[in-house]
Amino acid sequence: MVREGATAVLILADAKQVSRTDQIAQLARQHRLPLMSPFRRLTEAGGLMSYGIDWSGVDRDLAVYTARVLGGTKPSELPFE
Structure with a gap:
């Protein structure tokens, strides 16, 4: 990440990335890069x-x-929420 000049990390909702949340969070912390994602777990990991769906x-x-x-x-009588 750093070698390529990254100044921040944005994770999208992708199965490959979800399975590596701990590793991604660790790398972001190690290189002091702000990490944003739709997953609370990544925020809890540092x-x-x-920001995403609850x-x-x-x-x-x-x-x-x-x-x-x-x-x-x-179904047409049910409110859209």
Whole structure:
């Protein structure tokens, strides 16, 4: 990263990068590069910030919508959130 002149690290939502979060965070810390990603885990590992979807309530919301559709509500009548 440093050899190529990087001044910051931006991680995208990519399966290869997700599997190497600890290594990426360690390299960014080692070279004192600010690290940004959509994953909270990288911020907890020493990254500067994360910005992305809060997945914690998605499964609950999906279950509520599914139950409403199975209960007879037309999908077109459900609010888009």
